[in-house]
Amino acid sequence: MLVKLREWDVRTAPADEIASLLAVLNAGLAVDLPDDPQWQADHFREYMAELMPGQRRKSWIAESDASLVGHMSLLGMADAGVIELLVDPRRRTHGLGRQLLAGATRWAAANGYTSLGVEVPGGTPAVAFYEGLGFRLAYAEIRSVLTVAAMDWPMIGEMAEGVGSGYRLEYHAGGPPPELLASYATAKSELPGAGGGSPTDPDAAALLRESIACLRRRGLEPHVVVALHLRTGEVAGLTEVVVPAQRPERADQYDTIIVPDHRGYGIDRAIKARMLLELRTAAPQVRQVQTWNAPDDHALLKINSDIGFRPDRQWLEFEADVATLLARLDS
Ligand SMILES: CC(C)(COP(=O)(O)OP(=O)(O)OC[C@H]1O[C@@H](n2cnc3c(N)ncnc32)[C@H](O)[C@@H]1OP(=O)(O)O)[C@@H](O)C(=O)NCCC(=O)NCCS
Known part of the structure; x- marks a missing residue:
């Protein structure tokens, strides 16, 4: 088949593309x-076009007989790029994926990228594709899915109440309210890799506000439940769920964080349970919630399992050095 590759910009592309x-x-x-919901057109362009400060996106498409048969995109931050590569299933295994990746890797090398990463759902052809090109496995997570119709609501109601008496739970649609932003950002700094426990960065609240605004522009509607420590008024724990406009029946459970001083008071279970109760009225179309965990995080996996999450499949993160990959693709 005759395939043409060309640079593409999702922000200005015609609606038919x-x-x-x-x-x-x-x-x-x-x-x-096949068990994942199909995507809808609502906010699909914005999902890819809207970026966080400091991010950049470069894209290409592959066309055959004037129809789009492949898409390659590099989402970059500093010198690391994230690959999003998709070939029409009817056009796979004819070298198109490799061709798109080769073009993007050449561009990446010429534009200061030193490494590329990609997220790959386990059990799909992409695993053999990236392994075959010498990508190394950087990280493996488990995706779990909760089915709302199978929930034990009386048990969830009890869990939501099972928090120590020194705390109050609050639900906020759209993200944390302005008066909680600073304390919420401090709690988020406890996330692994976020410089946990360091003094609050004065810009952290502004960055958080911008990241929530960016989520919403992309059609990803945030919902948060916080546990407030009554004595200090500080955020002791938080959990975040995002409902995407593109597949509104499947929500994503994002971060859940309990500040170390407040662990052991049942906050984790209670805030997650309260979130599910709130979603019943705030987003009644949600039929499933998905989340990702490290396979050795037994405590969290147990809590998720008690709530009703069931392991679905592995979710793998592969990495490659741009120079090594380029040599391999050109060989
Ligand atoms: C990964 C993907 C891009 C590969 O595209 P492709 O055009 O089929 O790949 P290529 O034909 O260029 O294959 C290159 C190499 O990958 C490997 N490969 C690709 N598909 C494979 C498969 N199904 N089984 C085993 N190896 C495979 C082969 O080693 C092949 O090398 P070869 O040509 O020497 O045999 C394509 O399968 C895809 O779009 N997957 C979807 C990715 C995704 O985002 N999924 C989640 C949401 S839909």
Whole structure:
């Protein structure tokens, strides 16, 4: 087949190309992740076009007979790029994925990137594709899915009440309210890799506000439950769920953080349970919630299992050095 590659910009692409990309994505989902919901057009362009400060995106498409058969995008921050590569299932195993990746890797090398990473759902052809090109496995997580129809609501109600008497739970649609932003940002600095426990960065609240605004521009509606420490008024724990406009029946459970001084008071279970109770009225179309955990985080996996999450599949993160990959692709 004759395939043409060209640079592409999701911000300015005509609506029919955006629609074709969505169709290819859904065809891929049907083959690779058949139990995942199909994506809708709502905020699909914005999902890819809107970026956080400091991020940049460079994209290419592959066309055959004037129809879109592949898409490659590099989402970059400093010298590291994240790959998003998709080939129409009817056009796979003919070298197109490799061709798109080669073009993007050459561009990455010429534009200061030193490493590339990619997230790959376990049990899909992408695993052999990236392994075959010498990518190394950096990290493996487990995705778990909770089915709302199978929830034990009386038990969830009890869990939501089971928090120590020194705390009060609050639910906020759209993200934390302005008066909680600073304390919320401090609690988030406890996340692994976020410089946990360091004194509050004065810019952290502003950065948090911008990241929530960016989420919403992308069509990802945040919902948060916080546990407030009554004596100090500080955020002792938080949990975040995002409901995407593109697949509103499947929500993503993002971060759950309990500040170290407040661990052991039942906050984790209680805030997650309260979130599910709130979503019943705030986002009644949500039928499933998905989340990702490290396979050795037994405490968290136990809590998620008690709530109703069931392991679904591995979620793998692969990495490659740009120079090594380029040599391999050109060989
Ligand atoms: C990964 C992907 C891009 C590969 O595209 P492709 O055009 O089929 O790949 P290529 O034909 O260029 O294959 C290159 C190499 O990858 C490997 N490979 C690709 N598909 C493979 C498969 N199904 N089984 C085993 N190896 C495979 C082969 O080693 C192949 O080398 P070869 O040509 O020497 O045999 C494609 O499968 C895809 O789009 N996957 C979806 C990715 C995704 O985002 N999924 C989640 C949401 S839909």
